[in-house]
Amino acid sequence: MSDSVKTEKVDYSASIPMGPLGIAAVPGCEALVERVDAYLAMWRKDRDNEFAGYKKDSYVIDVDLPRFGSGEAKGVVNTSVRGDDLYIVADVTNYSLTYKMYGIENCMSPDDHFQNLKRVIAGCMGKAKRITVILPFLYESRQHKRSARESLDCAVALQELVAMGVSSIITFDAHDPRVQNAIPMTGFETTVPTYQFIKALLRVEKDLQIDASHMMVISPDEGAVGRAIYFANMLGLDVGMFYKRRDYTKIVDGKNPIVAHEFLGTSVEGKDVIIVDDMIASGDSVIDVAKQLKARKARKVFVCASFGLFTKGMGVFDKAVEEGLIDRILTTNAIYQSPETLSRSYYVSVDLSKYIALLIDTMNHDTTIEPLLSPTDRIQRRLAEYKERQRKEREEQK
CATH class of the missing domain: 3.40.50.2020 (Rossmann fold)
Structure with missing residues (x-):
């Protein structure tokens, strides 16, 4: 079970189940x-x-x-x-x-x-x-x-x-x-599952300064901009975006190979950055983005993707972590997670x-499931709890 197993405060007494x-x-x-x-x-x-x-x-x-x-x-x-x-x-x-x-x-x-x-x-x-x-x-x-x-x-x-x-x-x-x-x-x-990602990241990282001066959300391509904007809005952060320049004269593994990632956004120097995407397949794209962010002097790099397919295994990510390109990778348990993946210290399983x-x-x-699809209140409560805990810890250290 997760860290919170209490019954949700939802009143179903007035509603009749659709069926058993x-x-x-x-x-x-x-x-x-x-x-x-x-x-x-x-x-x-x-x-x-x-x-x-x-x-x-x-x-x-x-x-x-x-x-x-x-x-x-x-x-x-x-x-x-x-x-x-x-x-x-x-x-x-x-x-x-x-x-x-x-x-x-x-x-x-x-x-x-x-x-x-x-x-x-x-x-x-x-x-x-x-x-x-x-x-x-x-x-x-x-x-x-x-x-x-x-x-x-x-x-x-x-x-x-x-x-x-x-x-x-x-x-x-x-x-x-x-x-x-x-x-x-x-x-x-x-x-x-934005709320679940934020909850997991705050659980494993205790010293984040969650404001626009110290953090930024990154979209690795134009297709992920929407989810990156939502993620950033929930945390009150700025958004940066890479777009993929592809070679449309070739097809490799069923797709046009990426020539380069071009960055659009403000400076990431000294900031913790969160790369948000729907999936990690081979990992080549996200590692290249992380490499470019580090070259721009980003502090820590966190990768949040709903699905970790890891089609080339974990070796490429081990190397990226060793080189200091990536600090943590977070993907959900909604799909199969191999023992190899779960054994990595930098990997965080997000429970759905x-x-x-x-x-x-x-x-x-x-x-209605609308409150579950738009968990703004839950995210803000979690952030407030995190910042309050940090405040108390600072006072205790004085």
């Missing part, structure tokens, strides 16, 4: 669902609501996805979901799972995980009252627009889920939230299980 709550974990995200389930069971235990099936030791629905020797699979739902308000969670990035095909061990790809998600939905046979899919990392979100004769994979995937009866989709920090235009009549929520539990609990009661 059920949570299904597509293989690969069981650890996250287990933590979410523990929060829900704890919160509901002390409530007055006597709705049938409201209080349980666990809300997890048992599912199986066995495979045949040919590699084909099927979804089996072992628990009744008739009339349930069902939430299905899937981590399409979990590369640690394998299956055998003709005796050969294969790592599961995002395509395999998405097929498993559809199998679980199909296994419910239309009996659930409502199905909400939680895809922390939106499947194929990087293939969200067309620039030539190419597929629009994310849009097609969203339409497939809706065609199967999914009522709503929840994701975090979608690469481009405009992809929801593919399903305009279906619920689609994407949220940036409580936040996901709050979303599920609120949606199950069919009430």
Whole structure:
């Protein structure tokens, strides 16, 4: 559990749940669902609501996805979901799972995980009252627009889920939230876990001076400007931005290689900087940005990204930390985190299980989730507590 496990002060006594709550974990995200389930069971235990099936030791629905020797699979739902308000969670990035095909061990790809998600939905046979899919990392979100004769994979995937009866989709920090235009009549929520990042950073860094003279938020490219501005506004800081100059005459690993990062913004000399992005893939881009910030005499460099894919392993980041380019990397536990990643002293895991539990609990009661999507008050309270603690420590040292 996280450092705060108290029941949230939300009054659900006047609201009737949409239906009995059920949570299904597509293989690969069981650890996250287990933590979410523990929060829900704890919160509901002390409530007055006597709705049938409201209080349980666990809300997890048992599912199986066995495979045949040919590699084909099927979804089996072992628990009744008739009339349930069902939430299905899937981590399409979990590369640690394998299956055998003709005796050969294969790592599961995002395509395999998405097929498993559809199998679980199909296994419910239309009996659930409502199905909400939680895809922390939106499947194929990087293939969200067309620039030539190419597929629009994310849009097609969203339409497939809706065609199967999914009522709503929840994701975090979608690469481009405009992809929801593919399903305009279906619920689609994407949220940036800014509060959770700030909370985690303040927990591990005790001597930050959070003002525009000592800190700055950096967008590593033009696509991340929106989230960087929101992050900076919450902390009362200035924003700087890099834009990627690419070589459009070449394609390497499916994309045009970056020639250079050009900086737009005020001086970062002597300041702590927070690089904010949606994901870290190979790490080449964020390390190059950190290198340029250090060349401009930034003091400390913190990297906050919703998803740490780390496709080239942690070695490149070990080297960057040793060279003094990066001080901390923060990514969430919404997707698979390898033991190699978790073992790094500079790495900070940002827990989203409580936040996901709050979303599920609120949606199950069919009430607004707007306060959870815009946590301005919670962020300001956390900042005030941090500054007050610093003030007391300074007084004690006198």
